[in-house]
Amino acid sequence: MTFQDKVVYQIYPKSFQDTNHDGLGDIQGIIQHLDYLQKLGVDYIWMNPIFVSPQNDNGYDIQDYYSIDSRYGTMEDLELLISEAKKRNIYLMFDMVFNHTSTYHEWFQKALSGDQKYKDYYFFKKGKNDNPPTNWESKFGGNAWKYVEEFDEYYLHLFDETQADLNWKNPEVRKEMANIINFWIEKGIKGFRFDVINLIDKESFEDDFEGVGKRFYTDRPLVHTYLRELAQNSFGQYDDIITVGEMSATSIENCIGYTNPEHHELSMAFNFHHLKVDYKNKEKWTLMPFDFKELKQLLNDWQVGIQEGHGWNAVFWCCHDQPRVLSRFGDDKNYPKESAKMLATTIHMLRGTPYIYQGEEIGMTNAYFTDIHQYRDVESLNAYQILRDKGIPEDEIYQILLAKSRDNARTPMQWNDKPYAGFSDVESWIEPIYNYKDINVEKNLQDEDSVFYYYQKLIQLRKQYQVISLGTYEPVLLEHPTLYAYKRQYQDQEIIVYNHFYGDETTTIEVEASQYDILLSNVGRQTLENTIQLKPYESLVLIKK
Ligand code: TEU
Ligand code: CA
Structure with a gap:
């Protein structure tokens, strides 16, 4: 199956839609919004884990891989979701947490x-x-x-x-994992995301005197062997199933190993290198403005490297573990719409499969929580303690959490301006963001120029032009200080994509106006001249005549 023209939408079930008045999102809530997702145009829904779990890490601590947590609903609800989604040509991708189980398992x-x-x-x-x-x-x-x-x-x-x-060296464990996948394939699940899957090979248990241990358990050779075996015994027997490995700190070389189709491991992988460009000294819990040059370099190196090795990547800015990109690399105060659309263009025109995280398509921002009691995430709560123990002043800790906490992405989906943002009619498990009356689905749908309709357009273009799904990638103006630009080519199609990452600096570009048409503009640009003054956060996609 070619999957390169597909788009994945990530749902964080706990925060998507509550239907039974307990303040927690549920499966019925997802069913309720399938028409919305169809309107957006996505092909797959990746749901974070909904299996039985004590929820110490919001479901990434699984107690039973074969049952649905009653907080989310029942097996019947899930079956209904699968069949209702299928009617709309949407398929489900499940989140398999196979590096570890809950200790309650x-x-x-x-x-x-x-x-x-x-x-x-x-x-x-x-x-x-x-x-x-x-x-x-x-x-x-x-x-x-x-x-x-x-x-x-x-x-x-x-x-x-x-x-x-889990000890993957044990063949019994590997058999259990294949059985779990086969069980869900039987139910009609068509995609799998494998959580931290490049950590499953642990061979030497030595003290690490250079780091925190990572090199003893990251990307070790048997990961490839285990994945090939797992594919052979489960998803690899079907040609309509897509897989994605979550590989936070993997290398280009390993990523090619995991995703080159000839290796029969995975369809694609996530890596997070481009989301560490606001880490001071590689440390997440620090404050630093993002380094645009580094961001561009990383995106470009990965595009070029993966292409050379015939691998395939997931391309994305947001997920349930990352702050909102609009508040991070865009400007959610002065140019919310322009920068949200520019960031979307950057990702959706790259070579790779785009992932949209719930709320990204309506321009949701960071949470801007000001009190530790508003946070829920185990990582954030631990970080708060650790930073306090280090003697870091309270207000600085709050600034850090504000910028970095995973809860920035975990607040309720903003459907409308009713209490709790239309997510629930009772108090939600985590507070909605203060701005939900201005930023919500209802408003987006009423505004022709909204971020939502721009995402819809990006998805339509991918289906319409093979150069977007299949074209080669080549950087343009790589040394430019404020632009990330690139060219894509496929047969006789060619597009050039310009993304201006700044609001306060002006940038002039030269184009061959007579040779190109405008395929997409996020600022309503209608006509081309040879010299173009790009507006704040402008994206311009040109297509060769
Ligand atoms: O995340 C793995 C991962 O790489 C995290 O350590 C990530 O670096 C961190 O969340 C960023 O601060 C996956 C899941 O996506 C995450 O939600 C889980 O908590 C984790 O695995 C454990 O299962
Ligand atoms: Ca509920």
């Missing part, structure tokens, strides 16, 4: 009771001189090993201590 509980078969599903290890087995750090803060007194052993948790890492 039956397997882990059996392990804790001393059952050796299940202890081998995880990593239980002896400590070293009263210390944990290694000095690796958990991604959510603190050491990555948790002590279990009964065994005088520790188990590995790269994330929260209720998320125990």
Whole structure:
């Protein structure tokens, strides 16, 4: 199946639409808005995990891979969602969290009771001189090993201590994973996103004296072997299933390995390098204006590198783990519409499969929370404590959370100007953003010039012009200080895309006006001249006559 002309829409179920008055989004809520998604034009819905879970990490701590968490609904609800979506040519992509399970999972509980078969599903290890087995750090803060007194052993948790890492070396574990996928394929699921899947090969358990342990468990060679095996035993037997690996810190080389179709691993991968350009000294919990030059360099290097290796990437700005791009690389105060559209153009015209995160298509912003009690995310709450313990002043911590917290993306979807933004009619599990009366779906749908209709247009263009889905990529004006521009080519089609990333600097470009037409403009530009003065946050897509 060619999937290059498809677009994926990510739904964070907990914050999309509540229908049974408990302040939590649910499956019925997604069904309610399928017409909206069809209008937008997307092909797949990636849903964050909706399996039974204690919800310590919002469902990324799975207790049962075969059942739906009752907070979201029932298996019947899911079946209805699958069939209602299918009627609209929309298919579901499930989120498989296979690097770890919840410690409440039956397997882990059996392990804790001393059952050796299940202890081998995880990593239980002896400590070293009263210390944990290694000095690796958990991604959510603190050491990555948790002590279990009964065994005088520790188990590995790269994330929260209720998320125990699975031992993929054990063939039984790998069989379980394939079974889970096959179960969901039977139900009609047509896509899979694999959470932190480049971390599943852990070979040497050594102290890391240079970093926090990452190099001992990231992108190790067996990840490729395991993925090929998993494909063979499950999704690889079908030609209408797409897969995406989440690979935060992977390399171009490895990403080609994972996604070149000849390797039979995955359809595509996410990487997050371009979303670390506002990290001071590579540290997330810091404040720094984003580095445009670095952003452009990274996007370009990945475009060129993946293309050369015949791999394929997911292209995106937003997800449930990232602050809103409009507040981050755009200007949500002075140029909200222009910059939202410019950022959308940048992504949707690149080589790769675009992912839209709920609310991005209506110009949702960061949350601008001012009190720690408004935050819900385990990572943010831990970071708050850690930064306090480091002696960082309270107001600086708030500035950092404001810019970096994952909760920026997890607030309720803004449907209309009614209380709780139309997400629920009772208090929502996390507060809606203060600006929901101005920024919401209803308003977007009434305004021809809205961010929504611009996204709709971008999706339509992808279906209409193969140069967008299949064309080659080549940078243009790479050294330009405020522009990210590139050319795409396919057979006799050619487009050039100019994206101006600044609001306060003017930029002049030279084009061959007689050779090109305007395919898309985010500022209503109608005619072409040889010299063009680009407006703040302008995007201009030209197509060769
Ligand atoms: O995220 C993996 C991941 O790379 C995170 O550590 C990411 O760097 C962090 O959220 C950014 O601050 C995935 C899921 O998307 C995330 O929601 C889960 O918490 C995590 O895995 C554990 O399953
Ligand atoms: Ca609900």
